Amino acid sequence: MxxxxxxxxxxDLAIAYQVVDGDGPDLVLVPGFVSHLDWGWQEPTLRRFLERLSGFSRLILFDKRGTGLSDPVAGSATLEERVDDLTAVLDAVGSQEAALLGVSEGGAMAMLFAAQHPDRTxxxxxxxxxxxLTAAPGYPHGADEAGMMRLLNGLVERWGEGVALSAWAPSRADDPGLRAWWAGLQRMGASPGMARRLFAVYPIADVRGILAAIHVPTLVLQRxxxxxxxxxxxxxxxxxxxxAGFVELEGEDHLFFVGDTDQLLAEIQEFLTGCRPAPSAAERVLATVLFVDVVGSTALAARVGDAAWASMRARLLAAARRELARHSGREIDVAGDGLFATFTGPARAIRCAVGIHEAARGLGLSLRAGVHAGEVERVDGGVSGLAVHIGARVMAEAAPGEVLVTGTVKDLVIGSGLDFAERGVRALPGVPGTWPVYAVAD
Known part of the structure; x- marks a missing residue:
């Protein structure tokens, strides 16, 4: 949650904020053009990024006025007004001094705050x-203003449909799950009219004149x-x-939580704490892996539209997470239209899969699921190893509406009351040998 x-x-305005308690200095994430505090946690890669930030800081999040859960405004907010909002958030959380992480459009606001309030930065x-953002005399590095306005106007014309993901996150432009979340962020982050007002001033906002007045430790990161x-x-x-220090990172994504985030997080942590995270040692354990996938999700999204698909996916994920909590499962990833989770016992994984299937049927969705038990490597919150590949391949072999398990799983749950039907011996792509598989009986 x-x-x-x-x-x-x-x-007269209410500015929404959240605090994630952690071990380290106060750190305020100053968001880009739009944000929504609650919806942000629904994207797994963003959630993991925020959790890692809170591992070395007390993380403070907020929505700017006119966006997300904060009060709407009639016109475009000035940078000075936004600095006042940030000051109000710091006062509300009792922070006398905080580090600022200014992301994308939020960078200008963070720079102005640092220049005006060095005692609190x-x-x-x-x-x-x-x-x-755009080029100007003496500043040839910015974007072409006409081209940028075409991009932003096109974005507003199809606001809420998940457009322009290829510009913000090209490495995942074809990920339907991220696209659905991106569409939801647009709809919940700002109304189309508010977005248009934001974009009217975004390309011409200019803080070049105050850069020399920033006298706090500064690190600039750029992909x-x-x-x-x-x-x-x-x-x-x-x-x-x-x-100021400068680190140029590999990658092509503008969204900070997409792509290779390990170096980005390491640079931030070292700059703020003086300690760079040590490489994590892999831990090998026996685990049961569960993979679940929506059958025909691409065709469904095309038929019902991004907005309806995003709503259906969100409801399915909410139901799946309830089943995971009920059966002590650990969510690893929900990228795209699927779910990957691990369990300490195979019977719990099977019963969780059955529960998710039942919830999906109530939403008019059909799923396939695969379960396997074997040794996996756990490192940095992720899970890898041959057992993971086997679980994914078994899921791909399942028929719509079917929970398919390996013979290993079937043997481990003897006496559990679960029944199975033989589905033959399969050669799984990319996996050595052949594997007997069984379908969980209704």
Whole structure:
């Protein structure tokens, strides 16, 4: 569940915020153009990124005025008003000094706060940020204004449909799960009218004049192949903010939680704490893996539309997570239209799969599931190994509406009261040997 959402008073407005208690300095994530506190936790890769940030900080999250769960506003907010909102959030959480992580469009707000309130800014980290989005005299690094406005106007015209993911996260542009979440973020992050007002000032907001007045420890992070911002922009920031450090990262995604995030998180942690995370040693354990997949999800999404599919997927995930909690399962990934989880016992995994199937039928969805037990490697919250590949291949062999298990699983649950039907011996793609498989009987 997301952390509890609370509200800070900024003048007549209520600014929504959350706090994730962790071990380390206060760290405020200053979001990009739109955000939604609760919806953000529904995307697994973003959730894991936030959890890792809270591993070395007390993480403070908020929605800017006019976006997400914060109060709507009639017009575009100025940077000064947003700085007041950030001040109100810090006061509400009792933070006298915090580090700021300014992401994308949120970078300008973070820079202005650091310049105006150095006594309350422990450090400044900028990711994918720019002092000005579009090119200007003396600043050739920005985007072409006409081209940028075409992109933003096209985004608003199809607001809420999940468009422009290829610009923000090209490495996952074809991921239907992320696209559905992205569509939901647009709808819940801002109304189309509010988005249009935000984009009217976004390309021309300019904080170049205050960079020399930033006198707090600053780190600028930029991905080399970012499709929205050229790396020269990160170098410009580092050159004009006194004593700022600059790290150019590999990758092409603008979304901070997509792509290779390990180096990004390591740079942030080392800058804020002085300690770089040590490489995690893999732990080998016996586990049962469960893979679940929606049958025909791509065709379904095309038929009902992104909005309806996102709603159906969200309800299915909510039901699946209830079953995981009921059967002591551990969610590993829900990317795309599937679910990957592990269990300490195979009977619990099977009963969880059956429960998820029943919930899916109530939503008009058909699933296939695969269960296998074997040795896996656990490292950095992830799970890998041959047993994982076998579980995924067994799921792919399942018929719609079927929970398919390996002979290993069937033998381990003798006496559990579960019944099975033989489904023959299969050669699983990419897996040595042949494998007897069984369907869980109704």
């Amino acid at each position: 997301p952390p509890r959402t609370r509200y800070a008073r900024s003048g 422990k450090a400044l980290v900028l990711y994918g940020a720019s002092p000005r 080399r192949g970012d499709h929205l911002l050229r790396p020269e922009i990160g170098r410009y920031l580092a050159a004009h903010i006194p004593d």
